[in-house]
Amino acid sequence: MLREQDKPVGVFDSGLGGLTVVKELTKILPHENLVYLGDTARVPYGPRGVETIKRFSEENTRFLIGENVKAVVIACNTSSAVAADFLKSTFPKIPIFEVISSASNEASRGTRSIGVIGTYGTVGSHAYAKNISKNLSRTKVIEKACPLFVPFIEEGEIGSKALKLVAKGYLSELKKQKVGTLIMGCTHYPIIKNIISETMGKGVTLINPGKSVAKEVFDFLKKNNLLNRQKKKGTADFYVTDLTDRFTKVAEMFLGKKIKNDLKIARLTK
Amino acid sequence: MLREQDKPVGVFDSGLGGLTVVKELTKILPHENLVYLGDTARVPYGPRGVETIKRFSEENTRFLIGENVKAVVIACNTSSAVAADFLKSTFPKIPIFEVISSASNEASRGTRSIGVIGTYGTVGSHAYAKNISKNLSRTKVIEKACPLFVPFIEEGEIGSKALKLVAKGYLSELKKQKVGTLIMGCTHYPIIKNIISETMGKGVTLINPGKSVAKEVFDFLKKNNLLNRQKKKGTADFYVTDLTDRFTKVAEMFLGKKIKNDLKIARLTK
Numbered sequence: 032m033l034r035e036q037d038k039p040v041g042v043f044d045s046g047l048g049g050l051t052v053v054k055e056l057t058k059i060l061p062h063e064n065l066v067y068l069g070d071t072a073r074v075p076y077g078p079r080g081v082e083t084i085k086r087f088s089e090e091n092t093r094f095l096i097g098e099n100v101k102a103v104v105i106a107c108n109t110s111s112a113v114a115a116d117f118l119k120s121t122f123p124k125i126p127i128f129e130v131i132s133s134a135s136n137e138a139s140r141g142t143r144s145i146g147v148i149g150t151y152g153t154v155g156s157h158a159y160a161k162n163i164s165k166n167l168s169r170t171k172v173i174e175k176a177c178p179l180f181v182p183f184i185e186e187g188e189i190g191s192k193a194l195k196l197v198a199k200g201y202l203s204e205l206k207k208q209k210v211g212t213l214i215m216g217c218t219h220y221p222i223i224k225n226i227i228s229e230t231m232g233k234g235v236t237l238i239n240p241g242k243s244v245a246k247e248v249f250d251f252l253k254k255n256n257l258l259n260r261q262k263k264k265g266t267a268d269f270y271v272t273d274l275t276d277r278f279t280k281v282a283e284m285f286l287g288k289k290i291k292n293d294l295k296i297a298r299l300t301k
Numbered sequence: 302m303l304r305e306q307d308k309p310v311g312v313f314d315s316g317l318g319g320l321t322v323v324k325e326l327t328k329i330l331p332h333e334n335l336v337y338l339g340d341t342a343r344v345p346y347g348p349r350g351v352e353t354i355k356r357f358s359e360e361n362t363r364f365l366i367g368e369n370v371k372a373v374v375i376a377c378n379t380s381s382a383v384a385a386d387f388l389k390s391t392f393p394k395i396p397i398f399e400v401i402s403s404a405s406n407e408a409s410r411g412t413r414s415i416g417v418i419g420t421y422g423t424v425g426s427h428a429y430a431k432n433i434s435k436n437l438s439r440t441k442v443i444e445k446a447c448p449l450f451v452p453f454i455e456e457g458e459i460g461s462k463a464l465k466l467v468a469k470g471y472l473s474e475l476k477k478q479k480v481g482t483l484i485m486g487c488t489h490y491p492i493i494k495n496i497i498s499e500t501m502g503k504g505v506t507l508i509n510p511g512k513s514v515a516k517e518v519f520d521f522l523k524k525n526n527l528l529n530r531q532k533k534k535g536t537a538d539f540y541v542t543d544l545t546d547r548f549t550k551v552a553e554m555f556l557g558k559k560i561k562n563d564l565k566i567a568r569l570t571k
Binding site: 071072073078079080083151178179181182183185186188191192193194196197200273274275277 | 341342343348349350353421448449451452453455456458461462463464466467470543544545547
């Protein structure tokens with residue numbers, strides 16, 4: 032039987048975007064073994080209803096627990112916003128991390144007004160604003176849904192003039208309101224951080240929630256003596272609920288490197 | 302018990318885009334009662350694998366049969382391309398119509414080279430090209446996936462400069478190859494037919510598969526004495542597998558008019 036510290040860390044996302052979170056976890060926790068589940072059969076979660084997102088998230092968590100993980104990271108912003116409390120109460124024995132509170136805490140260290148961009152689901156939940164107001168009750172938080180960013184990124188159209196026009200439209204109000212810190216509240220957005228940064232202009236701090244949650248997971252594992260002590264680099268298993276030819280290419284874009292083992296199909300149970 | 306002719310016509314789609322097909326059915330068959338199912342919990346089908354699309358389509362068809370329909374129309378191009386034969390053999394007792402062969406037959410009446418635009422799923426299946434080659438073995442068929450059209454349309458960003466740039470990029474090869482007839486192989490595209498038409502230039506005939514299949518359904522019902530003889534206008538029931546606030550607005554955009562009865566949640570069985 033595996034010692035607790037030798038168990039893998041589980042990560043789930045509505046699709047492949049969560050691999051930007053895996054990328055950050057791998058940087059700060061290079062010796063951890065990771066199990067990733069992308070719910071590609073039902074992506075995207077952003078426009079779906081609350082009960083549906085909760086149900087999907089529960090099935091994903093159950094799958095990871097079946098893979099014997101020592102902790103679960105919700106990479107998906109929509110799921111973090113809508114389902115994190117539900118998952119924590121449904122699975123009280125497993126530590127569950129999510130991107131919203133991690134990034135909100137990091138953003139709250141600044142003193143300037145904070146912007147949040149994300150899907151309709153994330154923005155509509157006001158989860159970032161609520162989390163930030165716990166720390167900074169007077170800080171103005173301006174939220175803006177940017178629903179076209181994801182399809183542009185998934186198409187690899189990340190330097191096109193059309194995307195720059197779309198970005199200009201979405202970010203104009205945030206810019207006008209002189210936002211000082213901007214949370215990229217969707218796993219996909221770090222891929223176009225250059226365009227977001229250029230559009231917002233100099234002096235605006237961009238926050239990548241994947242990086243924030245990776246730091247939190249590191250702190251937790253260290254504090255609880257749960258860090259994997261192996262000398263070699265950790266392994267990574269990638270599961271998806273649906274697999275097509277394009278997925279590996281898209282997955283490697285998010286992960287920022289080649290995937291060694293093939294993506295595997297996960298069968299979820301209810 | 303209802304007479305066969307008094308039963309409704311069932312229509313399913315991966316989401317709400319199929320309402321452009323309902324719009325065409327209502328025009329040519331104003332006295333038919335319709336039951337629509339949009340699988341909004343699992344939209345889009347375009348990027349999903351073949352087996353997944355077949356399974357989802359089977360569940361949708363089963364739901365409509367449970368609603369006592371006299372015929373099933375597959376509004377979704379991806380599902381038509383990938384799952385129509387499978388559905389016809391799984392449900393041999395119910396007449397099943399789909400948009401691909403209907404639109405291919407209509408396009409084949411011209412003598413010029415034919416273009417097809419659609420999702421990755423539809424274009425990758427080459428279903429239109431295969432159907433057209435049955436009629437016209439020598440006609441050149443040029444297919445092009447236009448994956449960003451759907452998100453632009455669903456965002457209501459249908460007149461933006463960014464969309465025009467995207468359209469110009471997607472359609473440039475079709476234009477260069479002097480396509481004479483262009484099949485709009487995705488339920489959403491009729492919403493931006495003006496932009497497609499302007500981008501392609503004068504003299505290009507656009508084919509709306511929803512219109513093609515509606516004519517075929519009309520012919521079938523008439524020939525088989527199955528037309529609903531009621532004097533009043535037909536009713537329409539709209540079911541979705543997931544419901545959020547934005548859906549009614551988006552649904553009305555596709556349908557081109559206000560929805561009288563609320564959208565209802567459908568529970569699918571496997």
